[in-house]
Amino acid sequence: MKxxxxxxxxxxxASGDLTARKLVPALFNLYVAKQLPxxxxxxxxxxxxMTDNEFRKKxxxxxxxxxxxxEDLKPNYINKFSKKFFYEDxxxxxxxxxxxxxxxxxxxDTKFHTAGNHIFxxxxxxxxxxxxxxxxxxxxxxxxEEGWKRLIVEKPFGYDLESAKNLNEGLQRYFKETQIYxxxxxxxxxTVQNLLVTRFANSIFEPLWNRNYIHHIEITNAESVGxxxxxxxxxxxxxxxxxxxxxxxxxxxxxxxxxxxxxxPEGIRNEKVKALKSLRIMRNEQTIHDNTIRGQYMxxxxxxxxxxxxxxxxxxxxxxxxxxxxxxxxxVDNWRxxxxxxxxxxxxxxxxxxxxxxxxxxxxHHQIFHDSSMNNKDNKLIIRIQPxxxxxxxxxxxxxxxxxxVERANLDFYYSSLAQTHVMEAYxxxxxxxMQGDATLYARADEVEAAWEFVxxxxxxxxxxxxxxxxGYAAGVWGPENSDELIDGIGYWxxxxxxxxxxxxxxxIS
Ligand code: BG6
Numbered sequence: 292m293k294x295x296x297x298x299x300x301x302x303x304x305a306s307g308d309l310t311a312r313k314l315v316p317a318l319f320n321l322y323v324a325k326q327l328p329x330x331x332x333x334x335x336x337x338x339x340x341m342t343d344n345e346f347r348k349k350x351x352x353x354x355x356x357x358x359x360x361x362e363d364l365k366p367n368y369i370n371k372f373s374k375k376f377f378y379e380d381x382x383x384x385x386x387x388x389x390x391x392x393x394x395x396x397x398x399x400d401t402k403f404h405t406a407g408n409h410i411f412x413x414x415x416x417x418x419x420x421x422x423x424x425x426x427x428x429x430x431x432x433x434x435x436e437e438g439w440k441r442l443i444v445e446k447p448f449g450y451d452l453e454s455a456k457n458l459n460e461g462l463q464r465y466f467k468e469t470q471i472y473x474x475x476x477x478x479x480x481x482t483v484q485n486l487l488v489t490r491f492a493n494s495i496f497e498p499l500w501n502r503n504y505i506h507h508i509e510i511t512n513a514e515s516v517g518x519x520x521x522x523x524x525x526x527x528x529x530x531x532x533x534x535x536x537x538x539x540x541x542x543x544x545x546x547x548x549x550x551x552x553x554x555x556p557e558g559i560r561n562e563k564v565k566a567l568k569s570l571r572i573m574r575n576e577q578t579i580h581d582n583t584i585r586g587q588y589m590x591x592x593x594x595x596x597x598x599x600x601x602x603x604x605x606x607x608x609x610x611x612x613x614x615x616x617x618x619x620x621x622x623v624d625n626w627r628x629x630x631x632x633x634x635x636x637x638x639x640x641x642x643x644x645x646x647x648x649x650x651x652x653x654x655x656h657h658q659i660f661h662d663s664s665m666n667n668k669d670n671k672l673i674i675r676i677q678p679x680x681x682x683x684x685x686x687x688x689x690x691x692x693x694x695x696x697v698e699r700a701n702l703d704f705y706y707s708s709l710a711q712t713h714v715m716e717a718y719x720x721x722x723x724x725x726m727q728g729d730a731t732l733y734a735r736a737d738e739v740e741a742a743w744e745f746v747x748x749x750x751x752x753x754x755x756x757x758x759x760x761x762x763g764y765a766a767g768v769w770g771p772e773n774s775d776e777l778i779d780g781i782g783y784w785x786x787x788x789x790x791x792x793x794x795x796x797x798x799x800i801s
Pocket of ligand 1: 514
């Protein structure tokens, strides 16, 4: 186990939802797993007027998000955890009172011997990232002469390429790139990290991992929920910015990248940037028109329940042109992937929640066995990111009896079969990594910019281009009617069910 230094975690925006919903439960799991350092302090900072005790009640003792976890535990044990939490009211905005904040941090540092090691977690609107970084720097809280200082920022990292560059420059003015941790919670998922292990800890996949053997790659990220209470944010964002630019391109980069020389963070991140830079950027309107589909969910009835259309959701403009479905066909311009199409889609209000990667291998060059009931003879490697996490290989087996009749069979592995291993939740893993100074699973500035570089022309075309369509789809189906038109050859997406081995074509009949 790596050593974790004594430290203070300062959370800006601590009265917000993310702190109670994700960060504190993640810290609690680390506490239970004895992964927190001996001296560890959480200082919440935001604009609400709260005492330390009120903050402890809100995020620990009376938190709905911890209730189940605390149920059977001894009060002493829970109190010991809650006593690690403190609160500082920042007053009117995030741009004043840093002298007071600095003093509070210094006092806690002395009292708890946290050696000047501080993480600043910015869980605030992105417009505040740079002002907070600037204010921290002005009172010397970026200075690493005594103890290290790290800054965690949440997505979105910019709104487009230009704003992402400005944001990166803005943060780098006050903190070194090595101090900046851009969190993408998909990288905290075990199954996403396992993409690296599947590829580089086995000798059976990597020799086939190229244009000679792979026909195409399909990535589906589907959510059954709509925009819920986030209409205001989502309407300015859309599926491409909200999911594709970050989470999905991270997955793409792990599939595309070349083997790094070791598991050193910079080695892995260098290869990921190279992978993102090799994505073919679609520069002309016709190409974007032919290789992308966007859609928006419309009112429908799912399992007997009426479901609102996107434009009827709270805080969404009634004539909104924001996409809740995005599907992109793209290519990777390098030696390994020449001419292999990558199909990636992400959407809300689909029949089920699922994220998976499907590697479709080419059919054998020469067919010996003609007596096959299969119309689809390719081997597939299905990597299930969530739920029912696991890996499935589809391969041909002989049907017992005379002749050589071939059927597809499944070879499967489920994470749940590793019952004795505690699978860390994404935020738990990522927080611990940052606490230990490991940036492997955080996005670097050039990575984020390379992803925007690919996405920007599509966003521009969708906003200003000629002949751009927004296709409607009924909430609860697999996207617009024409969505299969994107897929060459076999001509349809694999529509997976909630379970890894469900046959494709999953749908919900109400
Ligand atoms: C977030 C998006 O980053 O990821 C949300 O902003 C989305 O819109 C969420 O619902 C999905 O995360 P997960 O882990 O549930 O797949």
